[in-house]
Amino acid sequence: MSLTFTLDGKTIPFEDGQTIIQAAGKAGVFIPHLCYHPEFKPHGSCKLCTVKVNGRHTASCTMRAMPGMVVESDTEEINAERRALTQMLFVEGNHFCPSCEKSGNCQLQATAYHLGMMSPHYDHFFPNRPVDASHPEVLLDFNRCILCSLCVRASRDVDGKNVFALSGRGIKTHLIVNARSGQLGDTDFALADKAAQVCPVGVILRKRQGFAVPIGERKYDKAPIAETVTEGK
Amino acid sequence: MSNKKKLKVATTSLAGCFGCHMSFLDIDERLFTLLDHIEFDRSPLTDIKTCSPDCDIGIIEGGLCNAENVHVLREFRQNCKILIAMGACAINGGLPAQRNHLPLTTILEEVYHTSPGLANGMIPNDPELPLPLNQVHPIHEVVQVDYFIPGCPPSGDAIWKVLTDLLAGREPALGHGLMHYD
Numbered sequence: 452m453s454l455t456f457t458l459d460g461k462t463i464p465f466e467d468g469q470t471i472i473q474a475a476g477k478a479g480v481f482i483p484h485l486c487y488h489p490e491f492k493p494h495g496s497c498k499l500c501t502v503k504v505n506g507r508h509t510a511s512c513t514m515r516a517m518p519g520m521v522v523e524s525d526t527e528e529i530n531a532e533r534r535a536l537t538q539m540l541f542v543e544g545n546h547f548c549p550s551c552e553k554s555g556n557c558q559l560q561a562t563a564y565h566l567g568m569m570s571p572h573y574d575h576f577f578p579n580r581p582v583d584a585s586h587p588e589v590l591l592d593f594n595r596c597i598l599c600s601l602c603v604r605a606s607r608d609v610d611g612k613n614v615f616a617l618s619g620r621g622i623k624t625h626l627i628v629n630a631r632s633g634q635l636g637d638t639d640f641a642l643a644d645k646a647a648q649v650c651p652v653g654v655i656l657r658k659r660q661g662f663a664v665p666i667g668e669r670k671y672d673k674a675p676i677a678e679t680v681t682e683g684k
Numbered sequence: 685m686s687n688k689k690k691l692k693v694a695t696t697s698l699a700g701c702f703g704c705h706m707s708f709l710d711i712d713e714r715l716f717t718l719l720d721h722i723e724f725d726r727s728p729l730t731d732i733k734t735c736s737p738d739c740d741i742g743i744i745e746g747g748l749c750n751a752e753n754v755h756v757l758r759e760f761r762q763n764c765k766i767l768i769a770m771g772a773c774a775i776n777g778g779l780p781a782q783r784n785h786l787p788l789t790t791i792l793e794e795v796y797h798t799s800p801g802l803a804n805g806m807i808p809n810d811p812e813l814p815l816p817l818n819q820v821h822p823i824h825e826v827v828q829v830d831y832f833i834p835g836c837p838p839s840g841d842a843i844w845k846v847l848t849d850l851l852a853g854r855e856p857a858l859g860h861g862l863m864h865y866d
Contacts, residue, residue: 549836
């Protein structure tokens, strides 16, 4: 007998060891997420993928699927919580989409559209986060960092370089570069690194490529994120 | 044209670039349809300087960068039943808010005093000039805002959608394509 659980009333098959979000993705069901990436070990920090399992909140990227689980995801209550989390991410950083090269290809922005985020709702922090332009090929704009740690995981686990890390605690948590100077230009980071490809927002940007794709032809101009992100795509 | 009483709509641009108002005009010939249902009160389109006390809809472009912006915003809130934030600047401060990580004094000194070619330049201090705020703020941080039309600028179609939804008594909703922050 094959293993299944239900997600918003739909029967989802899974293999032993799969997490809820993995099984849902395989079945073509989108669960909003930012720090989860199918190629990496889950981090469970952004909480966007939170679902209710048998009535209890849990991150679907870290929770293993079990037979007979009753999972709720696309409900008004859970989406309102996801929207509030997204709004907090927007006010904690400096997210000015009109001047961001990642706009239209940004997972945070597309997720906010998906959740119907009409405004940031909260008071803005307007933090001061200088950019790092020291690397010849890549710009780091920390203003947009959402601390998903995908670059940390990619650099450590795939590239074997350990270029990035999260430092500090609580609201002071921030992304740092592993060099004595703290500058990306003083590391062995390269454009071909996995870590250069995984940023879901506009922090790690290839230089001299900005706005190359016109409005209307960018990834999320063509289709909303729920239709573009599923497992393995 | 129906005999129903027309809704009074007031609009203004605070710390904005008038791009959202230009986009408003991009609803093109639908403006005539709109004018069957609304009349403009205080607005750059009418040059009326103060809001009537019984406005139905107030549309704000731009954020708050000086004391006058705050004054005007409060006037709108006081006189409009429904207040709409139109565009990125009204919603998150937008481009003007990119100064927020710099001390105001530093900015004024550089702009009026220390930049090349500004020998003996002085920071304007006329009592008629509204005082700049230390930081630029989106309008929802000061007054209750009922609806938001994101975009830099929002398209004419997005503005049209929200206004026609409101006129029809529907909750405004922007779908894929109309909803964008850039």
